[in-house]
Amino acid sequence: ISNAQGQLLRELDPASAQNNIADQDQNSEFIRCAKTAIASVEGGVPRAHLMHYANDGALLQELYTVDGAGTLIQSANFEVTRQATEDDIPAIIDIISPLEKQGVLVRRDRDKLEEEIDYFTVVEREGLIVALAALYPYDCDSGEIACIVTHPDYRNGTRGANLLNTLEVNARAAGIQRVFVLTTQTAHWFIENGFSEIQLDDLPEAKQSLYNYQRKSKVLSKKL
Structure with missing residues (x-):
């Protein structure tokens, strides 16, 4: 998830994530994934990770580096x-x-x-x-x-x-x-x-x- 300037947002709570996707195409595959991640965290899942499939090594970077490669959505303070x-x-x-x-x-x-x-x-x-x-x-x-x-x-x-x-x-x-x-x-x-x-x-x-x-x-x- 990126902000209005195109900068990657690395950590968001569900409400902030929802605000940042509100102006985007709600029928796109990415938005559907983002909404699913938000709903999962709101439903009690501790955290959800959003990464771009085209970024080689994104999963490993997200899991094994402190900053990751995508957006982390979680309810607790990071x-x-x-x-x-x-x-x-x-x-x-x-x-x-x-x-x-x-x-x-x-x-x-x-x-x-x-x-x-x-x-x-x-x-x-x-x-x-x-x-x-x-x-x-x-x-x-x-x-x-x-x-x-x-x-x-x-x-x-x-x-x-x-x-x-x-x-x-x-x-x-x-x-x-x-x-x-x-x-x-x-x-x-x-x-x-x-x-x-x-x-x-x-x-x-x-x-x-x-x-x-x-x-x-x-x-x-x-x-x-």
């Missing part, structure tokens, strides 16, 4: 955003290690992650951690957002922005009125998402004392 657990640490290390080696992220060893795992939120896609981020509370009304990272295979999307929004919601729920970030690479992205550059002196004192002048990170903040 991706889940949740609190990280210690079981996620190996996957977190795999995702952040390359960026740590490049100097983009501050190094966090396994012991550090075990201490801080409760601050992390992850996006899980069929058992695979594809994105993560952390929210560290500071004083009574401030929190630091850090380590927003998406798996290299899943960077073309809105997972980073969605994670940022989730952390902001969690921060508000915890009574945090302002979040801040330190970044060497992505200041423009945070500015696009409502952050403004501030001075080091504007940070909580506990964070000021930890600032690494060699990294020359920009400091940005956002009121919630």
Whole structure:
């Protein structure tokens, strides 16, 4: 199933699938197959896969790759955003290690992650951690957002922005009125998402004392 721009839609719930085929020829073989798939999922089948028969190897790609080759219709959410657990640490290390080696992220060893795992939120896609981020509370009304990272295979999307929004919601729920970030690479992205550059002196004192002048990170903040 494709959208109005002809882009393949890889995952849909039954209602979204129905909306996307509403303007097409309802008597075509494809639409009949799509309607059958939608009805099956609405009837309790966990998932249905739609692939084009002319694509060589489509079935194997659909079954044995994460993104597949067609459209997956299922009632349950394909991706889940949740609190990280210690079981996620190996996957977190795999995702952040390359960026740590490049100097983009501050190094966090396994012991550090075990201490801080409760601050992390992850996006899980069929058992695979594809994105993560952390929210560290500071004083009574401030929190630091850090380590927003998406798996290299899943960077073309809105997972980073969605994670940022989730952390902001969690921060508000915890009574945090302002979040801040330190970044060497992505200041423009945070500015696009409502952050403004501030001075080091504007940070909580506990964070000021930890600032690494060699990294020359920009400091940005956002009121919630």
